[in-house]
Amino acid sequence: MIIIGVFMAKHKMATDIFRQVKDFIYEKCGxxxxxxxxxxxxxxxxxxxxxxxxxxxxxYLYYLKYDPNRRNELKSLYNSITTNETSFYRDMVQLTAFRxxxxxxxxxxxxxxxxxxxxxSAGCSTGEEPYTLxxxxxxxxxxxxxxxxxxxxxxxSDRVLQSARKGVYGDYAIRxxxxxxxxxxxxxxxxxxxxxxEVKRMVRFMSINLFDTxxxxxxxxxxxxxxxxxxxYFDDDSKRxxxxxxxxxxxxxxxxxxxxSETLINxxxxxxxxxINRCIVYEKV
Ligand SMILES: C[S@@+](CC[C@H](N)C(=O)[O-])C[C@H]1O[C@@H](n2cnc3c(N)ncnc32)[C@H](O)[C@@H]1O
Numbered sequence: 380m381i382i383i384g385v386f387m388a389k390h391k392m393a394t395d396i397f398r399q400v401k402d403f404i405y406e407k408c409g410x411x412x413x414x415x416x417x418x419x420x421x422x423x424x425x426x427x428x429x430x431x432x433x434x435x436x437x438x439y440l441y442y443l444k445y446d447p448n449r450r451n452e453l454k455s456l457y458n459s460i461t462t463n464e465t466s467f468y469r470d471m472v473q474l475t476a477f478r479x480x481x482x483x484x485x486x487x488x489x490x491x492x493x494x495x496x497x498x499x500s501a502g503c504s505t506g507e508e509p510y511t512l513x514x515x516x517x518x519x520x521x522x523x524x525x526x527x528x529x530x531x532x533x534x535x536s537d538r539v540l541q542s543a544r545k546g547v548y549g550d551y552a553i554r555x556x557x558x559x560x561x562x563x564x565x566x567x568x569x570x571x572x573x574x575x576x577e578v579k580r581m582v583r584f585m586s587i588n589l590f591d592t593x594x595x596x597x598x599x600x601x602x603x604x605x606x607x608x609x610x611x612y613f614d615d616d617s618k619r620x621x622x623x624x625x626x627x628x629x630x631x632x633x634x635x636x637x638x639x640s641e642t643l644i645n646x647x648x649x650x651x652x653x654x655i656n657r658c659i660v661y662e663k664v
Contacts, residue, residue, distance in 0.1 A: 388421035390428050396436045400424075403443060404460060407453065408535055409590035409617030423459045457588075458538040462612065465504040467511050467548070468555040470607070470639055473658050477603075478515060480655035481634050485602050486522070488632035495527045499601045499628065501589055502609030503532035506543025506582070507552055510574050512605070513581040514564045531598055533587035540584050546574035590617060595624040602630055607638035615646060622647050626663060635661040 392400070400420060401412040412420055424439065433439050443452055468474060486496070500509035509532035515521065516528050534540050549571050553561060565572040587594045589609070604625055610618050625635055626649045635650060636658075637643070643650050643661055650661035 388418070388425035390421065390425045390434070390436065392417055392421050392424075392436050396440065399440055400436060403440065404456070405614075405617070407590070408457065408588055409614075409621065410460060410612045411614040411617065420460070424456075427455060427459050454537050457535045461534075461536045461539075463504040463536065463539050464608070465507045466551070466555055467507045467514075467553050468557070468560070469508065469511070471555065472656075473607070473636065473639065474511070474515065476656040476658035476660070477512075477636065478521065480658075481603060481636065481660055482521070484655075485632065485634055486526075489602070489630075494525055495529065496523075496603075497529045497531065497601045497630075498603045498605070499598050500530065500532040501587070501598070501604055501606040501625070503534050503539075503543060503584070504536075505539045505548075505552070506532060506546060506574075506584070507548070508532070508605060508607065509543075509582045509584075510546065510564075510578055513578045514560055516581065517564070517577065528581060530582045531585060531601070532582050533585045533589075533598065535586070535588045537586060540586060543584050546579050547571045548574070589621045589624060592624060595628060598628045600630055601628045602633050604629060604633070604635045607636065608641070610637065610641050618643075619647055622649060626650070629663050631663065633663050635663075637661065 397417045
């Protein structure tokens with residue numbers, strides 16, 4: 380006998396309320412829940428209703444819009460609705476392209492007097508991506524002698540940023556990490572793998588909503604942006620808006636790296652696709 384388990388959220392959302400909630404979310408952060416994702420929103424917000432002792436999404440929407448505590452609630456909303464899947468050394472083919480193609484190209488194009496390289500992990504989740512980049516920079520094979528490296532890592536969710544700053548990880552997060560890197564950059568303790576201080580020192584975490592023009596100005600003069608597996612949750616209009624922010628944040632010869640399943644083809648002329656070692660990256664035009 381096959382038993383299929385279907386999770387049923389405790390609080391059901393009527394279609395008209397779903398539309399209002401999804402429009403509210405879209406307007407605030409660009410994340411787009413299509414009409415068939417009602418169950419997903421129910422699943423993610425039902426618990427929040429219980430925590431707030433509320434019995435309906437109408438009440439919750441009103442709270443989000445008008446309550447004096449609405450700014451804090453917006454943060455809780457982001458914590459509830461975002462998908463934060465990530466791992467160390469994720470999509471190694473892209474990281475190899477970064478090491479062997481993107482980085483040399485960017486270093487070569489920089490003004491020889493400017494020895495600072497700024498990298499932005501935009502939508503960094505619990506920190507595995509920016510820490511991986513820091514580990515790659517600490518790797519002796521990279522031609523970074525004499526360079527000052529700044530890694531900015533940002534996310535819209537305070538919950539993941541808090542965990543990123545701690546830098547303690549379980550087996551799942553390090554599943555793609557090779558034993559040499561594991562030994563060099565982590566210290567195993569009872570509660571998990573602690574990222575070593577030399578790595579942590581290289582990364583500065585900040586809260587940035589990529590959909591917010593004002594907040595994204597906190598990242599500027601960036602040479603390389605990693606924004607992987609983030610814009611899959613956006614529709615074309617919000618992707619364009621975020622790309623506009625990236626355009627402004629990047630230096631003249633800056634490069635943008637998106638996730639494998641993400642593309643800017645037919646979306647904007649502000650970036651030119653370039654193939655590097657089986658990967659597509661985007662140069663500012
Ligand atoms: C699937 S994770 C990707 C993590 C990492 N970049 C990777 O590829 O492994 C997507 C992250 O994007 C963040 N995110 C989604 N919308 C955002 C927005 N408007 N501004 C900033 N971060 C956002 C989510 O909170 C989530 O942590």
